Amino acid sequence: MGLKILLQNIMHKEEMGADSEIIWDGLVRLAKKVVRPDTAVTLRHLKKDRGVPDSLNWPWPLTWPCTQPLREAAIVNSTLSAEEEGFDAVVIDCALDPGLRQARGMLNIPVTGAGESGFLIAQLLGRKFAIVSPSDTAIAGLEENLHFLGFEDRAIKHRPVRHFEIVFGLADAFQGRPERLIQDFEKVARELIQDGADVIVRACAFAERLCGGT
Secondary structure: OOOEEEEEEEEEOOOOHHHHHHHHHHHHHHHHHOOOOOOEEEEEEEOOOOOOOHHHOOOHHHHOOOOHHHHHHHHHHHHOOOOOOOOOEEEEOOOOOOOHHHHHHHOOOOEEEHHHHHHHHHHHHOOOEEEEEOOHHHHHHHHHHHHHHOOHHHEOOOOOEEEOOOOOOHHHHHOOOOHHHHHHHHHHHHHHHHOOOOEEEEOOHHHHHHOOOO
């Protein structure tokens, strides 16, 4: 029997609006393309806390320091039963790595996140890397992670994190029309390359799958 991997979403099932099912189904399809045939990947959404006002809905809890713990607590709670359910590993599906260290400290199975993993791989592939964020609101959090993990010296010095707005063209990309998403991403990536990056990290789990690997 193969491995069972929990792909922990950092959003509620309906949080992407009318296009939610298109995006979530697309994520699972793409995840299955990079695992062995006998590996089972299960996408788990967060359960919406009815006690939290809608104004604190995504993406604010992950990009505003004052509300970030609300979402991180929900993410950690959602992973705690993974080991008992027979999962062999947990992947937190966000490059900000929300709740990663907390979940890693509470589970005995491996727990990884898109951000830390991307930074580590980037250091194997080149001398200096840079990061493309899915939104300007995520830049500060990604810069903090660079500092916390001690990777600042391996990133370019001038604005190592820059952004494009991933929400435009996202649903189209999951339906086989990724041209706009790739075009918007490549524009920022080329600017970073001109400023000295030889590796680009796509710091969004959506972008990593739709635009390729690190």
